[in-house]
Amino acid sequence: MSAPRPPAQTVIIGGGIGGLASAALLARAGHNVTLLEKNSELGGRAGVYEEAGFRFDTGPSWYLMPEVFDHFFRLLGTSSERELDLVKLDPGYRVFFEGGLPALDIAATRAENIALFESVEAGAGARLERYLASARDTYEVAKKRFLYGTFASYRGLLRRDVLGRFPTLARLLLTPLNTLTGKYFSDPRLRQVLGYPAVFLGSSPYTAPSMYHLMSHLDLEDGVYYPRGGFGEIISAIERLAREAGVNILTEATATAILTDSADHVAGVAYTDAGGRDHTLPAEYVVGASDLHHLETRLLPERLRTYPQEYWDRAVAGPSAVLVSLGVSGELPELAHHSLFFTTDWRDNFSRIFREPTSVPDPASIYVCRPSASDDTVAPAGQENLFILVPVPADPGIGGRGSERVREIADAAISQVADWAGIPDLAGRITVRRETGPADFVDELNSWSGTALGPAHVLRQSAMFRAKNVSARVGGLVYAGGSTIPGIGLPMCLISAELVLKRWLGETGTEPLPEPPARGA
Incomplete structure (x- = not known):
């Protein structure tokens, strides 16, 4: 890993999970970090609403990819066990079907789900075993070579584990998810169970690449978890860790412009406070962790936009x-x-x-x-x-x-x-x-087109084809959150924060960053 650069004055725009996680990681790496959030509460899409003794999560509610959370918390010198009270759900979820067909309970274990599929369609249990083996293999390759890479260099993809699977990976990228599930199963209920993860990616099983069948490894094999207290507990934990690392968090602070110098390098961020007063924060490094369309088309002049309106007119x-x-x-x-x-x-x-x-x-x-x-x-x-x-x-x-x-x-x-x-x-x-x-x-x-999730994971907006996490026109400007690589969802946003740190370090590898020794080790 490259040696860290000297501390920088860094401004984060957006207090969702991507912004908070970026702030915590950069502050721990020595940056002087200020985070600006336009709303009075942090969390972004992972919001919380309370009324009459009820506490509602208003965004993400599925805790998948637990190892991504584990790794992120270890980067900050702590652990998921220390920060969250997780429970594994059983059933993971229940599926109701139109027309009064019996509901299906997706269980907490792989073996039970294989038995369930077999009970619905003769031979489906063995076919699910093969499907999940492919999903697991694809997931592990994606995690090692795609999800944690910035694509600043494609060398990391020229590895034996990728090249040896190239025909399979190419086929999975070019084949819709619904087509793949149809090759394994006839019963439409089973195909729906396996196709629904496309919705987590803001897409459709008819357009999402079948590479995303890897998601079935998560819910049918790894299981579905829940943090007691709700998903706001995740935001609270990361906020606490960010503040402990020295991050200055300003709420009701609306960024109005990303400022640049004569060399087109970031110079600061202009913002308006709750009282309508204008302020400027000097910055050597800016992380745009809110909606990418808003950041590019509202906070930058036209000549400095990597993703101008024409890009969004073609996007899904x-x-x-x-x-x-x-x-x-x-x-x-x-x-x-x-x-x-x-x-x-x-x-x-x-x-x-x-x-x-x-x-x-x-x-x-x-x-x-x-x-x-x-x-x-x-x-x-x-x-x-x-x-x-x-x-x-x-x-x-x-x-x-x-x-x-x-x-x-x-x-x-x-x-x-x-x-x-x-x-x-x-x-x-x-x-x-x-x-x-x-x-x-x-x-x-500030959501583009009112989307609840972000740009859909169709082929041309997936993996290396998704919006990069660095501006091509403004030095020192990088991006985090669901609009950019690796994509939609809380785990992906945590990884996007790590990719921000990788950009700063000049780290072009495809694997997660090394974890520091555990406290007390």
């Missing part, structure tokens, strides 16, 4: 969402911690979201989280905490909080859950309700 946005946070009286044993509701005509669902003219699917394939199934701190005694996510097109015109259209979409989703899960009195038991729509993602997160 991930879906937006209508989010419904519900407090419900009484228990809801019909629902697991995670429940998925799949419509029969999936292709139509995804076409409505991604193809022009777009429209809201009806009925929609929706996701429901019931964290109170595993955590008695997120709802008052005798009540349940529900979070419903309805995927919709990335279109702010659908509306936001208070919009009649958003409320109609939420009403339909509540009715669908009640009908499919057999909870006829669900609507009458709701005591707390709050909706979020695409316009809210724009207002609160």
